[in-house]
Amino acid sequence: MSDITTRDNAETPDHGHGAASSADAADLARPLYTGPGGLPAADVPHRPRASDVDPRAARRVERQVSAMFLLAVIMVILFVAAYVGIDPYTLVYIPVLGEVGAQNVALGFTFGLGVFAIGAGAIQWAKKLMPDVEVVQERHSMQSDGEETDAAVDQFERGKEESGFGQYRLIRRTLIAALALFPIPIVVLLRDLWSPKNGGFGPSPATLLSETAWTEGMPIVTDGTYVKIRPEDIPVGGLVSALPEDINEIQEEEHNLNERGKSAILLVRMEPDEIRSQQGEGWDFQGIVAYSKICTHVGCPIALYEHRTHHLLCPCHQSTFDLADSGNVIFGPAARRMPQLPIGVDEEGFLVAKSPFQEPVGPSFWERG
């Protein structure tokens, strides 16, 4: 509050910022500016502008300001004319910008210039014609004086006395009990996190985060075209975005995309001897490995796979996973390896999941530890 100047005597000009100052003869002799608020002028040297001393300059500024306002009027008229008159699908070539919609450019240019002219005119007006004498604005001290604080304390004490809060023990205790139980409904509502299923409660949020639609023997289908995949469909160096076969039924039943978001996987094929390690014995099928597509950092779907380095890169925060080495993190903020899905083939020769994911997919959460 040091920059708020307080004065006991309004007739003594302050030298700003509370610095102690003596009112010398020159200050007192200077005529005080009194504006609409009747504020005294600050004690800083004032240099008159050309428009203050030269009436011709003042008239010139007046003409400038009104020209800008007039320009705004013209621009509004042109805006309406462009909206009515220019065909919205006509393209026009403008250097640097290239081929752009003629009407679009005309609307933006006229409206933008119109708004700009109003603002620029207002600023020019304020700068050149309105008074530019610095003034001191008086403010009260923020702190109440002793009388007021005493009165407030008195009132509080009287309220305590008259309500009988200290006297009615039963009322006091039941009020405390009522307020203590008040948050309970809010806590109870958290039960809604268990998604309702078939009239009852579905799996817990932790279970929902831990489990996906992959089950033992679930056929793997391509994302987008939903066809089952044979191992020979994926060449070495190949990449396939895939989903569990029943994903569309699940989606229809649950009316949301949660399962699709959790169950998305990537199939990549490398030479079997290029696989340095994986998360379980024999979880690949002839060099085809399946990993979750959801980054373990904050859950971006990732498929930026480099087939020569076997690196999988997340575009969000550059976490990099090595799919030839158990999906381990080799760079970036991800804290956990990419979960691997054990795969094999069914009797018809289509790729299937050998088991569900053995660890939760996606980002870490509390229950996961």
Added chain:
Amino acid sequence: MKALAARRRNPVVVTLLLLVALLGVGGVYAVATSTAPAEATASNDQTAIDEGKRLYLEGCSSCHGLNAEGTSNGPTLIGVGAASVHFQVATGRMPMAAPGAQAGAKPPVYNDADIAAMAAYIASLAPGPAIPTAEQLDYSNADVAEGGVLFRINCAQCHQAAGGGGALTQGKYAPSLMDATPQEIYEAMLTGPQNMPVFGDGTLTVEDKQAVIAYIMDLQEAPSPGGISLGRLGPVAEGLFLFAGVMVIFIGLAVWIGIRAR
């Protein structure tokens, strides 16, 4: 005329004449030499293979090995197929200008006949993806919307949803698709050049590939209604451009507002 004659010994005139003469000679030479070799075509297979082998030994074997078996400087080319050779050489990616994270596209070094010969030689070593036929490349009946879905599932993660390309790890990058031809796109999906994965016909069928090509061609033809596309890199690039550009103007305006009037 007199005024012109008077100035003919001016040094500027001499320099100009010299420039015109040099440009003329250079231009005639360029036109004369560029037309000659493109005519040669591989008349029969064995001739093409022999010619391809000669070109291979001359231009490729230092990195890919005398028998295309690969060296520490370059991978083996046995089994990569004619499609791979055509993609790499016709886009100028091969031969590489210098070792680096990635071989980028540049004006091709070989002409079509040379590329066909080299493709024939590499294809003769072991079976591999062939150069796509005109029928395979015909995307006129393909479903552009379906192609968009497939593009976003399989391609957009690296090449960006509007095909503008993007960065990968350690200096590698996915190139922009704005200048790619249908044949190059087809071959890239089929062969997986450099670090791009292979999208085999089993999981991305010929029809699917045609749909993806139709979508990319649609992207290439799509006008940019806002003018500058900024590489079609999306809202981040656009926001940065606006912020950097408009901020300068705003700072200028703020300075004008704050300056004391004279």
